[in-house]
Amino acid sequence: MKKILFIGAGSMAEALIQGWIKQEVFKPQEIYITNRSDNERLQCLHDTYGVSILQNDATFAQLDAIILAMKPKDAVTAMQLVCTKLADHTAVLSILAGIPIDTITENLGDRPVARVMPNTSATIGMSASAIAFNNVVSVEQRNTFLQLLEAVGSVIEVQEDQLHAVTALSGSGPAYIYYLMEAFEKVGTEVGLDKDTVRLLMTQTLAGTAEMLKQSPEEPNELRKKVTSPGGTTEAGIKALEHHHFNDAIKACIKDAEARSRELAKS
Structure with missing residues (x-):
């Protein structure tokens, strides 16, 4: 993956950004960020890590993946705003607590989706993460997602329903x-x-x-x-x-x- 976009810029998004840049998984300019309205937060992440603030819709066609990192209550609205902008090949990695894959595909289309529950120790490469995939994810994409999480800690694959327990234990x-x-x-x-x-x-x-x-x-x-x-x-x-x-x-x-x-x- 060469270009990704974080939709949402909270503490978990920052932990992954910091971890991936530190581990040289991505170059800062390969990571884009956006959120609903907090431009000051976006500017802070740009100044701190060198990541790119999303400026226009043209960037969506170049994305290999988007990371859903907004507040769960804002998820559906955010997905509806971007659903028509995504390229067919763009995969989805969701770090949202509680939002099922079915809800994601209902709003973003039938595309590769992985749900992961990491924790903020990704900042120092010590996250404990669990991940679940839908049946559209290819073997190559699955391996890529696993490598992304292994770069910032340990990761195990679970059934999607088990992510509720993972969220309660290691996520929180x-x-x-x-x-x-x-x-x-x-x-x-x-x-x-x-x-x-x-x-x-x-x-x-x-x-x-x-x-x-x-x-x-x-x-x-x-x-x-x-x-x-x-x-x-x-x-x-x-x-x-x-x-x-x-x-x-x-x-x-x-x-x-x-x-x-x-x-x-x-x-």
């Missing part, structure tokens, strides 16, 4: 981890450490724990038990989590996010 996952870090920093300062010290300790702890899960053949509960000595400090902390229904909170978090994704699909 960075926000949950940042929220957890906020809590660590707050309580860390309450028990006598400065914020920078807490940040250093906990970011390394999170990174080390993630690497242990990747490298160790043991299940998480076995690794947890190895850290939890009977009558010790870790056991006291785990008991507090159980007392405050930590598992129930996580369950509610994921199920509510997954349900919201399905609501977006229906609407």
